Amino acid sequence: MVGNIELFPNIHLDVNQLIEQVDGSVVGSVFGTLKDIWEYVFIGIHYSSEEKKLKYENNLKLLSSQIHSNFEGIDPQNLQDPKVSIVGPALEASKYYISEPELRSMFANLISAAADSSLNGKVRASFTEIVKQLEPIDAKVLEYLYQERETPTVEYRNSNKDSGSFNIVLTNVF
Numbered sequence: 001m002v003g004n005i006e007l008f009p010n011i012h013l014d015v016n017q018l019i020e021q022v023d024g025s026v027v028g029s030v031f032g033t034l035k036d037i038w039e040y041v042f043i044g045i046h047y048s049s050e051e052k053k054l055k056y057e058n059n060l061k062l063l064s065s066q067i068h069s070n071f072e073g074i075d076p077q078n079l080q081d082p083k084v085s086i087v088g089p090a091l092e093a094s095k096y097y098i099s100e101p102e103l104r105s106m107f108a109n110l111i112s113a114a115a116d117s118s119l120n121g122k123v124r125a126s127f128t129e130i131v132k133q134l135e136p137i138d139a140k141v142l143e144y145l146y147q148e149r150e151t152p153t154v155e156y157r158n159s160n161k162d163s164g165s166f167n168i169v170l171t172n173v174f
Contacts (some may be wrong), residue, residue: 033081034115035069041091059098063108070112082114089128097132102139106131115141 042060094107110131113123134142145151155172 022124029108033084034087034111037084037088038093041088041095059104062101063094063098063104066105066108067112070108071115074112074116075118078117079115080117080120082111085124085125086114086123086128087111089125090131093128093132100136100137100139102143103131103134106139 090107090110094104094111097103097107107128110123110127113119116123131139155168157166158169158174160168163169
């Protein structure tokens with residue numbers, strides 16, 4: 001049924017499962033907010049073909065799984081109610097990029113980081129807009145640069161032998 005949660009009855013953010021995984025002090029509030037936004041964003045998506053619907057459903061499961069996995073890595077003492085100004089736009093945008101594994105992962109990381117108080121001041125609402133502008137290859141490059149820490153870059157120059165001058169053609173190429 002379009003516009004109803006019955007579209008994807010098996011895909012949801014299982015708040016009870018998350019609560020079982022961590023100490024239940026502030027958990028209800030944290031996951032309640034996330035669940036409410038999740039349902040608001042993903043209810044009403046309709047695909048005309050069954051194949052597209054199944055692919056979307058699978059990608060939605062992957063996003064949910066990544067968020068669950070990320071929450072397991074957060075110290076229960078650091079759980080906080082995430083800012084709606086971060087989680088809302090991130091979930092909304094993620095539905096358009098959900099078929100791209102690299103970008104889906106970035107949105108999952110952003111969503112879960114918003115609930116981690118140890119990252120307060122480091123997680124910004126503008127990150128959603130930044131991720132939206134990326135292509136999957138950009139996400140791979142950023143991940144590579146983050147993992148490697150030291151990456152050589154080069155500058156391509158077009159030299160004039162007669163005058164000894166040069167023009168920079170490309171810079172910061174790795």
